[in-house]
Amino acid sequence: MTRKILTGISSTAYEHPFDRKALASLQNMPGVSPLLKKVNEYGIDRLLRLQSLGSEIRVTPRNFPQLYQPFLEACQVLDIATVPELYLFRGTGHIKTYIIGVEKTIVRINLDGMEWLNYDELLFIFGYEIARIKSQHIIYHQMSIVMPALKMWLSSTTLGIGGLVAGGVELALYNWVMMAKFTADRAGLLTCQDVNVATTALMKLAGLPEEYLTTDVIEDFLIQSREFAANSFDSLDQVTKILSYSESSLSWLVMRTGELLKWVDSGEYEHLIQAENLKPPETEEKEGWNFLTSW
Template sequence: MSDDGHQHTGHERVPGRQRRRFPGISTRAYEHPADRSALVALRKLSGFDTVFKALSGLLPERSLRLLFLSDSVRVSERQFSHLHDMLLDACYILDLHKVPPMYVTQDPQPNAMCIGLDEPIIVVSTGLVELLDEEEMRAVVGHEVGHALSGHSVYRTILLFLTSLALKVAWIPLGNLAIMAIVTALREWFRKSELSADRAGLLVGQDVRASMRGLMKIARRQPDHANVPVGPLPAGRRGRGVARRTGPHHPGTARGGGGPVPRPARGDHPRGHGPQPPGHPRLPAAQRPRASAIARPAAPAGTSVVARCRR
């Protein structure tokens, strides 16, 4: 049910709770001023237009799409249907008529991106899907839809390609200076474009607390259950040393009934320091026999020093 009280079908389906729609919204309504100023400075950079036009015709966008289609899962009504509904809702709220395809790639690190030259595609990692709850994930999907609506996917794709190219030509003296100048400017713009996309995600999710929780979780980069203290291991998974140190132990008997006595693990019976096994009281230091007296008998009287050394 939309804000006007009517039910929609297809890509116009809205979330379970009522959210406001923004028909005909302009990207300037949510773009951050720093994002626009950085993009203007980027376009004024000498040589950027030449590189942009050259790469637009050279980059194999079809290969990029086939790559994600081969090793990722495309979101649809039958695969990751909850993400599919969130994507349709985000496009409906931001009035994006052509829904970009979304892929889920296998990666434990929480990450999402919007890339593509002619048509943007959205890629999210499995780590991100497992990390966030429904409301937080809705804000992330709106974040990426905002990138697609603002046309950021083109510059993001060029940034990824130039970064890879700069690493390949880094061994050439002065070979990557021009490329790194453009890459630095693109990175400066990219960090500021995230502010605009965060605003778009907030327009889609319309839940400030969920957006804040999602950003904090992504910054921490680990799920909530990562800090749960680990309890005792099951009996079948305990190591030999751990199993012997749990419960009472009596010399000469095996735990759990008859059977051979298990071989002591290293460190179970320390030599001279630490606790001793039951039944073997530890003597004071003054009463302990010396190793030299135990190793050899006393020499008879009248034996020379050389003879005693030879013994």
């Protein structure tokens, strides 16, 4: 399959409105800026990078071409000029991927991801992670990774992390992390450019190996996803929703699939794929946020 190279595409072109709203709420909360400063002061960016360099296997075209080639193609399709480093870490019993490094990005995938996903599904997964680079929001993802440790480290300082968390910073952060997945899923689909591939990749993320992905299983999963997406959860308290999203053992893959199908059904995905010019107007360009200087 020949995939279209999305030259000049901006993350705003496929950004989910829930993502945009949740990020605005997070950025406007008191305490977020000093918390980001602490992340910078403690050298979290460098620490996370050193952990990967010292513990995981760097993927190259020679040692793991079955990973590197779809990774390289995903960067090309989403128009990433500088290809980040890719690392392979040990299996966990289910597929896991991460992206770290504000200044120098590293994408990480575990052994289960390499063994469970075919080439096209890897395109979806890598596109999902590369979306973090396009949006320039890696710093917030890193903050969510280290939030439990930050709370412990800062509990006795004058920053008053306990008060910040009680005020909703932590909940707002986890809410945004969940909403950002909707945008990243869209980027994954734009990368693999096949909704059937995106569906099977999401099902494997939900824990189903290849041998269980029969036609009946896939069709029932799609029915379930559409039914879930049709529900209205407006009656639930906002904090209840966010607490659900912060539960790390819940994948919400059915909900994510439902949101992705709604985007496809709306025609917006096809419009982007068929668009001749993906570059946003010059008036919409904005200077990128600098991790070291923009405080």
